Amino acid sequence: MSGDFAGDLFLTLAAEGRLVLDPGSADEVVAGLERTLALVRSRLRIKRIWEQLPVQRLDELPAELRQDVVDAVFVDQLTPGRLERAAVELPKYIEALRSAGRLPPAG
Numbered sequence: 075m076s077g078d079f080a081g082d083l084f085l086t087l088a089a090e091g092r093l094v095l096d097p098g099s100a101d102e103v104v105a106g107l108e109r110t111l112a113l114v115r116s117r118l119r120i121k122r123i124w125e126q127l128p129v130q131r132l133d134e135l136p137a138e139l140r141q142d143v144v145d146a147v148f149v150d151q152l153t154p155g156r157l158e159r160a161a162v163e164l165p166k167y168i169e170a171l172r173s174a175g176r177l178p179p180a181g
Contacts, residue, residue: 078156078159079159079160079163081162081163081164081165081166081167081170082166084166084167084170084171085166085169085170085173087170087174088169088170088171088173088174089173093170093171093173093174094174095171095174095175096175097175097176099175100171100172100174100175100176101175103171104168104171104172104175107164107167107168107171108168110160110164111160111161111164111165111168114157114160114161114164115161116142117142117145117146117149117157118146118157118158118161120139120142120143120146121146121147121150121157124143124146124147132144
């Protein structure tokens with residue numbers, strides 16, 4: 075599963091100056107990744123709360139929470155552990171892309 079993410083590679087490339095983006099592009103990509111990370115963390119919180127309930131019954135949840143629980147649990151069933159891995163790896167991408175947006179182009 076670790077082959078699906080390349081956070082450490084991105085960090086290395088950025089540190090070596092081989093991953094370079096113009097600041098505007100870097101900011102745009104970072105903003106998108108930050109939104110994705112917030113969604114991942116939200117789903118992880120929902121999943122953990124759901125797992126701690128003594129009785130897991132959707133019909134006992136407020137209607138506005140049901141779909142969030144279904145989404146979080148479904149993602150984890152399809153790709154077990156992927157949300158947790160994304161929560162670890164996405165900050166590396168964010169850090170690398172921020173760094174890449176600050177470096178002058180090589181050459």
